[in-house]
Structure formats: C-alpha cells, structure tokens
Amino acid sequence: MELREIGEFGLIKKISRDAKRKAVLVGIGDDTAVIRDGKEFILYTTDMMVEGDHFRKEWSPPEKIGRKAMASNISDIAAMGGMPEYALISISLSSDVSVEYVELIYKGIYEVADRYGVDVIGGDTTHGSLMVINVALTGRTDEEHLTLRGDAKPGDYILVSGPLGGSKAGLELLLHGYQEPEKPIEKHLDPRCRMDIAREISIYANAMIDVSDGLASEVCHICEESGIGMVVEKEKIPLDEDTIRAAEILGMDPYEFALNGGEDYELVFTVPEENLEEVRDYGTIVGRTGSRGMGIKIRDERGINELKGGYVHF
Ligand code: ADP
Ligand code: MG
Secondary structure: OOHHHHHHHHHHHHHOOOOOOOOEEEOOOOOOEEEEEOOEEEEEEEEEEEEOOOEOOOOOOHHHHHHHHHHHHHHHHHHOOOEEEEEEEEEEEOOOOOHHHHHHHHHHHHHHHHHOOOEEEEEEEEEOOOOEEEEEEEEEEEOOOOOOHHHOOOOOEEEEOOOOOHHHHHHHHHHOOOOOOHHHHHHHHOOOOOHHHHHHHHHHOOEEEEOOOOHHHHHHHHHHHHOOEEEEEHHHOOOOHHHHHHHHHHOOOHHHHHHHOOOOOOEEEEEOHHHHHHHHHHOEEEEEEEOHHHOEEEEEOOEEEEOOOOOOOO
C-alpha cells in the first residue's frame, strides 16, 4: 500500500498503540502528549522541517528558518494551554553549509526561545544531503489551563484567533515568482504563534487546536476527538486584505487557502455559550458545534455541504 492511499493521519493511526504507563493522560493524537506530574501536566511535542518541503534556502534567510522551527513547536504547547520550557534541536546538514549559516539559524532559534522563556538543553547534529531541522519541546500546564482537542461539547461556539490563509497565500506567491504583497510572504516565512492569548483562552475554552494543516483539517480533528459534529460558516472565516489581494493576483480562492492551506499557527477553539463574553476579544466566531449525527459541515454559497480536506502531506 502506498502512503498516499491512507495519508499522514491514516499512517499515524496504523503505527499508534496504547500507552502502558498510567501517567499518560494523552498519547498520540493531540497537539502534544500530556503526562501527569503530581497536580500538573508535562507536555511533549516535536515537529520537523525539511528543506524543499517546509522551507527553501533561496526564499528564507537562515534566521527565519530557525524562528519558524521554534514557533511552530511553541504553537502546539500554546494550543494545549501550556507554557513551553525545554527544547532539543536536531539538525542534518550537508558538508557545504557554512558555519555562519548554521549560527544564523540558531540566532533565529534563540530569538524565539528567549521570547517565550525556552531553554535549549540539547539535540543532535548529523550529515544529510537535505537540511532537516527537528525541534522537540516540553511544556507544562495545570488542570485550569489544560485544553484538549477532545473536550468540545455540542452547542459550543467555534472561534478562530486571527485571519487565516495568509501563510498559504505567501507560499503560492513565492511559488509563482511574486515578491509582494509582502505580508502573506512574511506570514509564510516567519509565522508568529499565539502564546500571547492562548493561556487566557484556555481557561474558558472546552477544546483548542492550532492551525498547522488548515481550518478544515483542524475542525475535523476536534469533531473526531470530541465525538461531535459542527457547521462552519464560510463567510465568517476571517481573511486579511493582503491574503485576498494575493488570491486575486494568483487567480485563486482565499477561502481555499484558509480551509486547506495551513501553517497559520492561529488557534481554533470551542467555547460554551456562558463563556463567550470572556473570549470575544480573542477570536471570531466561525460556527457552532452540534451532535455527532449532524456530521462536519460547511455553509457556503451552495448551501450546507460536507467539509473535507486539510493539507495533504503525501
Ligand atoms: P500537529 O499538527 O499538532 O503538530 P500532528 O498532526 O503532527 O500534530 O500529529 C498528530 C499526532 O500524531 C500527535 O500526537 C503526534 O505526536 C503524533 N505523531 C505524528 N507522527 C508520529 C509518528 N511518526 N509516530 C508517533 N506519533 C506520531
Ligand atoms: Mg498542532
């Protein structure tokens, strides 16, 4: 069987098995693993970036490659309502890469690490024909802040923390040889994560996830893990002006970028009605959850239809 037949998530299901230790509250299947530690929880996550697939040296200055590697991992800790703590950085390099270049990657890594109080405590360096950077990151949270994908309840409002589709718009601009609009390109090369608001949201949200694979994929994860359904209102999905302009230039659909693009690193969260006022400043309502029987739907110009998709890695 070829990987493309089952995709990334089909493969992960096949290679998963149940954890043996009682301390494992969440193993494979959320933004991070969650391990009980007394009254608190330790979070573990790892994400890899491969040259050619996730970055290109000709598009990205090395500092930005480093910053993105760190920010994408911190985003997963943020999505659990956690604070990041310790990072291990593994990197594969070809022999012709200059020392100065690697130092600049680490300048970017340390910039983001310092901003969020992360200590780099180890890693691995090896030779490879492609540059690969993997960050493994731990974090910590407590009962009040821990927010899983699987705790959404029917009747919750679904919110997103900021405009979507910018990163994919930037990638498409670069692929088609455009240097502007600059904002989406910057979003693609140097994304920020939402540590600034995640902790506050996590107090009020039932479920939360970060947007690494596109809104469609992320809401499907919430529904599957929570055993619920939902309807997303397409016209409520927030898009910024530059993403819309980029889509016009490219002759593409900006909603497609938001739904199936990914790497925006905004947060998608569900909130019960009684907590809505508390999070109104942190997000835009894009839909409502319901019973599992309603399925996962999107309302657009053509009515209410099945919502499918997300970024396909294979
Ligand atoms: P995210 O997009 O939030 O980083 P992923 O979609 O990469 O999450 O991963 C989903 C879940 O699958 C996570 O729990 C992750 O740790 C797990 N996972 C991904 N790849 C593997 C793998 N090769 N082996 C074991 N677990 C994996
Ligand atoms: Mg995630």
